[in-house]
Amino acid sequence: MTNSEMITDWFRKYSDDVFNFLIYYTGQRDVEDIVQEVFIKALRKVDTFNDQSSPKTWLFSIARNLAVDEIRKQTREKEKVVRMKVMMDRKPLETPEQVYQLSETNKEIYRGIGYLKRSYQEVLILRGIQELTVNETAQVLKWNKNRVKVTYHRALKALEKKLGGLVNE
Structure with a gap:
């Protein structure tokens, strides 16, 4: 090929x-x-x-x-x-x-992600929305796997706090 x-x-x-x-x-x-x-x-x-x-x-x-x-x-x-x-x-x-073609909940989540710091946005998009694995996310972001896991966890908590409990792990 x-x-x-x-x-x-x-x-x-x-x-x-x-x-x-x-x-x-x-x-x-x-x-x-x-x-x-x-x-x-x-x-x-x-x-x-x-x-x-x-x-x-x-x-x-x-x-x-x-x-x-x-x-x-x-x-x-x-x-x-x-x-x-x-x-x-x-x-x-x-x-x-x-923001087009998103349900009201997705719009709120999207807006909430937009208010987070860039590293949180990146890991939430890759892990949560694009559903990449920890390894794949680490490769895209050029991070180690532990940093991906910790940042993803913190990003979810920050997003949940921003949205007042709309997001669950």
Whole structure:
């Protein structure tokens, strides 16, 4: 199987999972471009893939790194706009958070996750929403397994506290 055929196969198997991960991770619905970048980068770097992790885990690592880059880029752009607005003596822009096709409980959980610190968000998305194993989550986040377990437990507690008991382990 050629590298191109392998990536095509992985795209068929994992593109929906990568898409959903990126929606939760970025908080945006429009992540198709990032999904495409994930698989382009995977194709370019497929020679570096070793079978120590699953293809899905490797793709999630790529997706996470690209999402972090995109979030940083957007943050810089928003900061520029805010500085310009302040200089023009106007109130800063407010961008409404849009959450689509989620039940009311899921919306509350999603909003609660958004208020947690980034490490809690990451581990909750990967373990709780994407249902990765501890090992897979550790590989994506480049953490050890113990850190994943402890952070996940603390994140659940923080989320439960934030939501007033809506979340159960």
